[in-house]
Amino acid sequence: MAQRQQPLEDQMRTLVVGVADFKISTDSFTYIVTFALGSCLGITFHDEKNHVGGLLHAMLPNSSIREGQKIRPPMFLDTGLPLALEAMVRAGAKRDQIRCKVFGGAELMLSDKFFRIGSKNIDMFYQLSDSLALDVVAWEVSGRVNRTIRLDNQTGDVLVKVPSKPEFIR
Amino acid sequence: MNKAAEMQAVVEMTRSIPCAPAILPKLLKLTEGSAADIGELETLITMDTGLATSVLRTANSAYFGNASRCDNIADAVLRLGSKTLYRIAANTLTGRWLVHPLRGYGWEPGDLCRHSLCVAICAEVFAGMTNLADTSTAYTAGLIHDLGKFALAYANLSALDDVASRVPNEYATWREAETAILGYDSSQVTKALLENWGFPSAFISVGFYYQSPSLAPDVDKPLVTLIHAAKHAASQLGYGVGADGYYYEPDEKCLTEAGFTEDQMEAALPEILSSMQRFVAPDGVVHFN
Numbered sequence A: 001m002a003q004r005q006q007p008l009e010d011q012m013r014t015l016v017v018g019v020a021d022f023k024i025s026t027d028s029f030t031y032i033v034t035f036a037l038g039s040c041l042g043i044t045f046h047d048e049k050n051h052v053g054g055l056l057h058a059m060l061p062n063s064s065i066r067e068g069q070k071i072r073p074p075m076f077l078d079t080g081l082p083l084a085l086e087a088m089v090r091a092g093a094k095r096d097q098i099r100c101k102v103f104g105g106a107e108l109m110l111s112d113k114f115f116r117i118g119s120k121n122i123d124m125f126y127q128l129s130d131s132l133a134l135d136v137v138a139w140e141v142s143g144r145v146n147r148t149i150r151l152d153n154q155t156g157d158v159l160v161k162v163p164s165k166p167e168f169i170r
Numbered sequence B: 001m002n003k004a005a006e007m008q009a010v011v012e013m014t015r016s017i018p019c020a021p022a023i024l025p026k027l028l029k030l031t032e033g034s035a036a037d038i039g040e041l042e043t044l045i046t047m048d049t050g051l052a053t054s055v056l057r058t059a060n061s062a063y064f065g066n067a068s069r070c071d072n073i074a075d076a077v078l079r080l081g082s083k084t085l086y087r088i089a090a091n092t093l094t095g096r097w098l099v100h101p102l103r104g105y106g107w108e109p110g111d112l113c114r115h116s117l118c119v120a121i122c123a124e125v126f127a128g129m130t131n132l133a134d135t136s137t138a139y140t141a142g143l144i145h146d147l148g149k150f151a152l153a154y155a156n157l158s159a160l161d162d163v164a165s166r167v168p169n170e171y172a173t174w175r176e177a178e179t180a181i182l183g184y185d186s187s188q189v190t191k192a193l194l195e196n197w198g199f200p201s202a203f204i205s206v207g208f209y210y211q212s213p214s215l216a217p218d219v220d221k222p223l224v225t226l227i228h229a230a231k232h233a234a235s236q237l238g239y240g241v242g243a244d245g246y247y248y249e250p251d252e253k254c255l256t257e258a259g260f261t262e263d264q265m266e267a268a269l270p271e272i273l274s275s276m277q278r279f280v281a282p283d284g285v286v287h288f289n
Helices: A077-090 A117-131 B003-014 B021-032 B038-046 B049-059 B073-097 B111-129 B135-144 B147-154 B159-166 B174-182 B186-196 B201-209 B221-237 B252-257 B262-279
Strands: A013-016 A021-025 A030-034 A041-047 A052-058 A099-104 A135-141 A148-152 A158-161
Touching: A013 A021, A021 A030, A021 A077, A030 A052, A041 A077, A041 A117, A041 A148, A052 A077, A052 A148, A077 A117, A099 A117, A099 A158, A117 A135, B003 B147, B003 B174, B003 B186, B021 B038, B021 B073, B021 B135, B038 B049, B038 B073, B049 B073, B073 B135, B111 B135, B111 B147, B111 B221, B111 B262, B135 B201, B135 B221, B147 B186, B159 B174, B174 B186, B186 B201, B201 B221, B221 B252, B221 B262
Parallel strands: A013 A030, A099 A135
Antiparallel strands: A021 A052, A030 A148, A041 A052, A041 A099, A148 A158
16 A cells, blocks of 8 residues: 555545546545446546556446447446547556555356346456456455445555455555 | 324324425326316415425426426416326435435435335336326326335334344345334335325225235235336336335236236336436436436
8 A cells, every 4th residue: 555645635526426437637645536426437547657547437347238229438338448548648648557456346246147237247357357458456346235435646556345344455 | 102193103203204205196186187277286386485496497498398488387387288297396305315425225325215216117117008197197106105114114113133144044035024023014004104195095005915916905916016016127127126125916817817928028228228218327426317
């Protein structure tokens, strides 16, 4: 966990990322937050040296389910991840300095035929992280918990909140 | 206090909450026909100041407004149409009921409102894809399916913390833990509440059986199965899902028999998300108008 310079908590700005959205910040004193991931994946991107951070909240693994229709690229992992990486580099990040952390992918119990989006998202992320050569430094996925995550854009730490439990850092 | 008396006390406590959604069944009946009785609708809406305000505000919003200002409920009813009117009423009445801060399920304030709205929207979309229920009924059933949990949390029972701490190590599902620790489960409380408020039997079946649709009476099974599907689909999206959210078993047999497929439900999620994002801001704030 990196040491952060000490701005007062109320000096930190907050950037909120909705479902099927990606946001980026070059301001160190910013939290980038997304709420209630459910089976979606929240992927943080951070280049500590160049002070660029981003957060993607992707809902589904593959844009092929909307073939021929207009899509929101951040909604899907296969379109959202390349978009996020490009945006990070455009904002000043060095491709080989970007560290990723992955959160979400919650699952219902005993589900063989339905509601397996969480595991499909995780499988797709594995594939894509390989083909895109992502440097993934933390995983907090699967399980039966709804996660809210907050990227501290100065340190790259991610604060994770799940219902009924205290916040922790990954 | 014995368990039955305690459950009754939980139900009684909710009577003191102002503006409970008790007028919804009557409103649904009035708006579901093609020729809604405007006079009766007007009377019903004006009984609730907050609802009347919401209706007028929406009728004069940029989306519905035209050159002339609408300053009475009868004109607003005509301008909005029964379906929109019903949606405003259902959201206003249940929404204000579901935003109290609560304990027990790990909810933040507003979580049950966000989750119920998401279940309602999933139910409405699934109803449009299937013949299991009409869209307005499905929407309302989604909004009210878990009112018992609200009542339990509102009653502030310390035993709810015990339930939370013993799932999954001692009890596999949340419902098992509620039954073992409280002596009853939230679906029984939902049933008692909806009976008290005079909801039609199909809604009572939804509240009582949505976790186990195979057990629902045949006549109500299509709607109950629809809400079961909507509940779990909404949980995937995460809106307002508390500590209990993923400790329920999907009834795959019932879903298959009703004609649902995994691909079909996943393909519907982008549309469901677009509807949700009309009402819920990225920071979770719900705005119904």
